[in-house]
Amino acid sequence: MIATLLQLLPEADFLSPTIDWHAIAPEMVILVGSLVLILLDSIKLDKAKPFMPTLASLVLLGAMIPVITLAIDGSTRVLFGGSYVVDSMSLVLKALFLVSAYIVVLMSTNYVADGDYWESEYYSLIVAAVLGMLVMCSARDLLMIFVALELLSIPAYMLAAWRKGDEKSNEAGLKYYLMGVFASAVLLYGMSLMYGVGRSTRLDVIAENLVRIGDGRGAPIVTLAMIFVIIGFAFKVSAVPFHTWAPDTYEGAPTPVTAFLAVASKTAGFVALIQIVFYCFAARPDIIQPVFAVLAILSMTVGNLIALKQTNVVRMLAYSGIAQAGFMLAPFAVIETNREQALSSIVIYLVIYAAMNLGAFAVIIAITRKTRSAEISSLGGLFSYMPGLTVVMTIFLASLAGIPPFGGWYAKFGVWQALIGGNTALGYALAIIMAINTVVAAYYYLNVAKTMWFDEAPDGDTAPVKIPFTLIGAMGITVVATVLFGVLPGLLTNISDFSPVAAALGR
Amino acid sequence: MWFFTHVWIIPALMALSFLLILFFGKKMPKKGAEIGIVFVGAAFVLALLTGGNWIAWSNDNPEGHGPAAEGAALANVDPSCSSVAAEAAAVGEGVEQVEGKTAASEPAGAEKGGHEEVATRPVVSCVNWFENGDQTISIGTLVDGQSVLLLIVVTLISLLVHVFSTDYVHGDRRYTHYFAFLSLFTASMLFFVLSENTLQMIVGWELVGVCSFALIGHWWEEKPNSDAALKAFLTNRVGDIGLLVGVIVLYFAAGKSFSILDLNILANEGGISHNLLLIGSLCLITAVMSKSGQFILHTWLPDAMAGPTPVSALIHAATMVVAGVYMVARLYPVFFEGLSISGSSVNALSMIGAITALFGAMLAFVQKDIKKVLAYSTVSQLGFMVTALGVGAWTAALFHLFTHAFFKACLFLGAGSLSHACHHSFNMVDDMGGLRKIMPKTFWTYLVATAALAGVFPLSGFWSKDEILAGTGSFPGTQGANGEYHVMLVMLLLAAFCTAAYMTRTIWYAFYGEYRGHGTPHESGPRITTPLIILASLGAIAGIVNLPAAFDFLPEGAQTRFEHYVEPVGLYFPAITHAGFNPALAVVSVLVGLAGIGLAYLYFFKDAFAGLHGLAERNKVAAFFKNILVNKYYFDWLYTTVIVGFVKGPLARAANWFSANVIDGLVNLVGKTAVGSGNWVYKNVDQKVVDGAVNGAGSSASGVGAMLRLTQTGRIQQYAALFFAAVAILAGVFVVVIG
Amino acid sequence: MLLNQFLLLSAILFTIGVYGVIVRKNGVLVLMSIELVLNAVNINLIVFSTYWGIAGQVFALFTIAIAAAEVGVGLAIVLLIYRNQRSVDIDELDEMKG
Structure with a gap:
């Protein structure tokens, strides 16, 4: 029967694609890993619980091995007829996602075990979301990008509502879910229009068609489609005015999940923007430059101004993250004149941002083990009983504020260089607005530092609390990375040397 | 050469000292202070050796003039950290890249001031810090007279401050932490001073902050x-x-x-x-x-x-x-x-400097806190330096920086010594007084430093301030050095006048009259007074390093040494002209300083004699009684005027009249105006306008933040509505505008 | 082909869906409104695929599958809220703001 069916198929129409298994090895490791996690949970139930975090870390670190071998190999691999590309930049980003997720797992270990949570599913969902992120790094096709986006979003919706009995967490989950689904609906509508005018779902083909259309017939639909697509991802990176979900979700979600959303999920949004804008929409800089300039200016200004008034440190970090996203959106606005530098400055910013923000959340998790509150005033007097933690947190805050010699300054410097190097009026304007915002930002970061160092402990409770070693590990990795990237930025520029990418872009 | 290429050791020493104190300080017998002192001492010795080497290096500069020599001067610059030097090395003699600058570009007929035209040979060495795309960013050291000067000043002051601190903050709860940060601060400053590129400067600048x-x-x-x-x-x-x-x-x-x-x-x-x-x-x-x-x-x-x-x-x-x-x-x-500093008469730098110099000096008048007087005085003196740079008197600015470092550090440490004795109060009006006899060492060093700051001949402040005043190129006889900055000269003279006067005021309050604090003050220990004595002596004599070229009666090579070794000559420095020494200007500046001292002396010391300071101006009755008191109930008058007056009555009366009407009136007028305007500026401009603007910017930012916060209502559907409204507006605008 | 008519239909569906998301207070109805938007997308994709080949139809299939997964998660969260609050009125969820 099957044989007859096969005979019916015309031979020329079915080509089995040759798959470069090495190129997709990281994704395969994660896929198998997440399946193993789910299966183990359903078969062994409670017995497997204590091993879940270890297993999840092993899966994530295991996926690093093929990433490293691919990086050593160094060649650019193109799969599935150009819809999936593994190049040096995508490897840097994959490594970033894997390490970030590993740190999140470290942060979660005791948090999840101590609280009233479903432990096993938690880790399989995180690993599944990482799969989506890895695919995003290499996707060069609208469909692939969409699938990757949903693969990383749907687990995140569930994770945000993970504290089942807590109304705040429920609220956080529903807000994130509804806004997220709405945003992806808008994104999809944009993608469907883009498919209509671009004649394909492949980014390179769409780019050719965009050039062909120019501002001729069908141009308004191009504009509409582009804006809808960009906005879909602007939601993901919490750019103003699509940021409204972020503070509420961050506050309500379990803190390690917040860290995951603030860093990994946001980075994934930026990766998608990089793929779409640099490989496709760059054909129409007259549209995307002003769009991104508007988003960047609104994000950094509004984010910073609202952050000034926050009393909860997690909400403060949410708004600061919005402002930081504004800084990262800015280089998109000089894409026409300074393409290569814009790209590398965004990627470098993403790496440094991941280190310092994850670190800040790790410290907050450690502190809330004692204070049970994320109010800024509850941090008072921290220096007197946990000086080490205070110093580490101060380093992260200083880095976020952009004070040398911590990583943050170099990230900002890179964006600056890209903006000014673009040599356009828009670039200069953005650079100036960014400079002003940097100063405003210093105020609320230092305010937290001041509370920790100078203020009295509320209700005089100064008994130090024990910090689990996994959390110390998370803080150690991030603090070393933050300081190292600041003192030796050369490390970053070497790993993110995009000359092959630049050559590809120059086509 | 070894010292120049390995000068990085000096900041590295201090950074090492920071780490050592941080990690081992608490376990050391002196809680880490000894580590700091040993390292900063070593750094100072190295800085001095570097300075000596620099002098030798400049002295055996091969003779040569013109562009070729200037190009060759870059031979000691590591080609990897300067593209111009790399170019020069590639060309060989480096003649090619100097065509932009010829002898004609130097103002003709300008006074050279004994300046030998031999190009300075800066030594630059660097290593790659990081690479950014095709751009290599290096980190390294730039050694020339200017950086060597600062090396010596920073390490010396830091050493003395370290010694001073061992006594001053003795028993402090964060003694070790304090010394660790002193070391780190010194390291950052040295790192900044030695910067080879502007990016490194930013890093040093931030670290210092x-x-x-x-x-x-x-x-x-x-x-x-x-x-x-x-x-x-x-x-x-x-x-x-x-x-x-x-x-x-x-x-x-x-x-x-x-x-x-x-x-x-x-x-x-x-x-x-x-x-x-x-x-x-x-x-x-x-x-x-x-x-x-x-x-x-x-x-x-x-x-x-x-x-x-x-x-x-x-x-x-x-x-x-x-x-x-x-x-x-x-x-x-x-x-x-x-x-366009050369040839103009006003620019942003000189204007800001001159305003600051005058403004700071006026504010210093009305402070009760002795440290605040000194702080405003620092503001004012920095204004002098900035003005000097603004009018083209580069050497004068650096010279003033050099001398000011000594006497101002001495004054601050003196104030520290005073407060150490007076239960850690800095309020000179309410808690000090009469300390002259009790603290003689502090008094004399403070007096010398004050005189230096006021510009009394022949202390160091006189020489540097005089150079700045001459540098404005406005006074007759020094005209047109680098343009004629008349306004600056007037403002600086006024500032100098105020400086002398307010410093005299601090001396009066701190050292004369009755002791107004509580407890028994005592002279500070040797670890406090020794740095004071060293600084005061340096503050007194430091002027000799840059005696004017006009003093040709001195042996060859005794004048303008500072200018000779510190000021760069060559491609990387503009051809500035040095104003010559003008005796008339020197006399004027000394007179202005003395007038300030004299008037303040009369105002404070004379009136205070009656113990009714200030009352007499307000109240006629009080004035009447005061007059009686001043005249010791007129018994003296009876004896002197009535009896002896028969002999020299008219003379005494004339003198008395003059004293009562002319001098008192003048003193009162000047004093009142100065204090009044100082007070007014302090209250209205400094505290209201400037602070208000700074605070206003802050509060308006947070006000806007508070308003924007209201958009975050917590309602999902309002978020969705905002979301879609933004989509619609963005899409609408772009579709209409771009199409 | 009636391209414009189909595009118009999808635009109307999109608008109705957006209206529903912004206005309906019941959590389940909001989910249904989102389904409308997604169906507008599917119409677009399939119409365009008559011009540019099979990719659009594949895309539509993926959209349907993913929409199903999304609604599954959404209903789970709405159910969670119903259990805790005995209500699915999303206007009552404004504990966190500012």
Whole structure:
């Protein structure tokens, strides 16, 4: 029967694609890993619980091995007829996602075990979301990008509502879910229009068609489609005015999940923007430059101004993250004149941002083990009983504020260089607005530092609390990375040397 | 050469000292202070050796004139850190790249001031720091007279402050932490001073700021201290924007190079357009305004006196605040060309400096806190330096920086010694007085430093201030050195007058009259007085290093040594002209200083005799009784005027009349005006307008933040509506506008 | 082909869906409104695929599958809220703001 069916198929129409298994090895490791996690949970139930975090870390670190071998190999691999590309930049980003997720797992270990949570599913969902992120790094096709986006979003919706009995967490989950689904609906509508005018779902083909259309017939639909697509991802990176979900979700979600959303999920949004804008929409800089300039200016200004008034440190970090996203959106606005530098400055910013923000959340998790509150005033007097933690947190805050010699300054410097190097009026304007915002930002970061160092402990409770070693590990990795990237930025520029990418872009 | 290429050891020593104190300090018998002193001492010795080597290096400079020699002077610059030097090395003799500058570009007929035209040979060495795309960013050291000068000053003051502190902060709860940060601060400042490129300068600049944050807030348990630290830091952040923008503009202006040497040479040769230089220099001036406490960003400096006094001496007198001045001096061609300093009569730099000099001096009048007087005095003196740079008197500015470091550090440490004796109060009006006899060492050193600051001949302050005044090129006889800055001369003379007067006032309050505090004050120990004596002696004699060239009766090589060794000559420095020494101007400046001292002396010392200071001006009855008291119930009058008066009555009466009407009137008028205007400016401009503007900007930002917060209602559907409204507006606008 | 008519239909569906998301207070109805938007997308994709080949139809299939997964998660969260609050009125969820 099957044989007859096969005979019916015309031979020329079915080509089995040759798959470069090495190129997709990281994704395969994660896929198998997440399946193993789910299966183990359903078969062994409670017995497997204590091993879940270890297993999840092993899966994530295991996926690093093929990433490293691919990086050593160094060649650019193109799969599935150009819809999936593994190049040096995508490897840097994959490594970033894997390490970030590993740190999140470290942060979660005791948090999840101590609280009233479903432990096993938690880790399989995180690993599944990482799969989506890895695919995003290499996707060069609208469909692939969409699938990757949903693969990383749907687990995140569930994770945000993970504290089942807590109304705040429920609220956080529903807000994130509804806004997220709405945003992806808008994104999809944009993608469907883009498919209509671009004649394909492949980014390179769409780019050719965009050039062909120019501002001729069908141009308004191009504009509409582009804006809808960009906005879909602007939601993901919490750019103003699509940021409204972020503070509420961050506050309500379990803190390690917040860290995951603030860093990994946001980075994934930026990766998608990089793929779409640099490989496709760059054909129409007259549209995307002003769009991104508007988003960047609104994000950094509004984010910073609202952050000034926050009393909860997690909400403060949410708004600061919005402002930081504004800084990262800015280089998109000089894409026409300074393409290569814009790209590398965004990627470098993403790496440094991941280190310092994850670190800040790790410290907050450690502190809330004692204070049970994320109010800024509850941090008072921290220096007197946990000086080490205070110093580490101060380093992260200083880095976020952009004070040398911590990583943050170099990230900002890179964006600056890209903006000014673009040599356009828009670039200069953005650079100036960014400079002003940097100063405003210093105020609320230092305010937290001041509370920790100078203020009295509320209700005089100064008994130090024990910090689990996994959390110390998370803080150690991030603090070393933050300081190292600041003192030796050369490390970053070497790993993110995009000359092959630049050559590809120059086509 | 070894010293020049390995000069990085000096900041590295201090950084090592920081780490050692941090990790092992608590376990050491002296709690880490000895580590700091040994290391800073070693750094000072190395700095001195470097200085000696620099003098020898400059002395055996091969003779040679003209462009070829100037090009060859760059032979000691590592080609990897300066593209111009690399070019010069490639060409061989480096003649090719100097065509922009010929002998004709130097103003003809200008007074050379005994300046031998031999090109300075800076030594630059660097290593790759990181690579950014095709751009290599290096980190290294630039050694020339200017950086060597600062090396010596910073390490010396730091050493003395370390010694002073062992006694002053003895028993402090964070003694070890304090010394660790002193070391780190010194290391950062040295790192900044030796910067080879502008990016490195930014890093050093920020590090200095962070350390000062930690040191000002040393006693953070008291809220004003932590507030002051935060204010200092935030005000400096404002300037940092200027620095960042300026450096980036200049980076692109210099053809994507951060190298100070490249930038200076290009700016000097006219390789960068005037407008770019103007924008760059204006941006950098913002940075100078914040770091060097120039009007209107000076408000943090007096507040920052909340830190421990030795820190004030180190940070707010001798090192950190001169960073701005140093930066201008380092990038001088940028300012020289950008602001067209040569041949004009006003520019942004000189204007800001002159306003600051006068303004700061007036404010110093009405302070009760002795440290605040000194703080405003520092503001004012920094104004002198900035003005000097603004009018083209580069050497005078650096010379003043040099002498000021000594006497101002001495004054600050003296104030520390006073408060050490008076139960840690700095209120000279209410808690001091009459300490002259009790604390003779402090008194005499303070007096010498005051005289130096007031510009009394022949102390060091006289020489440096006189050079600045001459540098304005306005006084008859010194005209047109680098343009004629008449306004600046007048403002600086007024400022000098005020300086002399307010310093006399502090002496009166602190050392004369009755002791007004409580307890029994006592002279401080040797670890406090020895640094004072050293600083006062240096403050007295430091002037001899730059005696005017006009003193040709001195042996050859005794004049203008400072200018000879410190001021660069060659491609990377503009051809500035030095104003000659003018005896008339010197007399005027000394007279102005003496007039200030004299009037203040009469105002305070004379009236105070009656113990009714100030009352007599307000109340006629009081004046009547005071007159009786002054005249000792007229018994004296009876004896002298009635009896002896028969002999010399008319003379005595005339003298009396003169004293009562002319001198008293003058004293009262000047005193009242000065105090009144100082008070008015302090109350209305400094505290209301300037502080108000700073606070207003802050509160309006947070007000807007509070309003924007209201958009975050917590309702999902309002979020969705906002989301879609934004989509619709963006899409609508773009579809309509772009199509 | 009636391209414009189909595009118009999808635009109307999109608008109705957006209206529903913004206005309906019941959590389940909001989910249904989102389904409308997704169906507008599917119409677009299939119409365009008559011009540009099979990719659009594949895309539509993926959209349907993913929409199903999304609604599954959404209903789970709405159910969670119903259990805790005995209500699915999303206007009552404004504990966190500012």
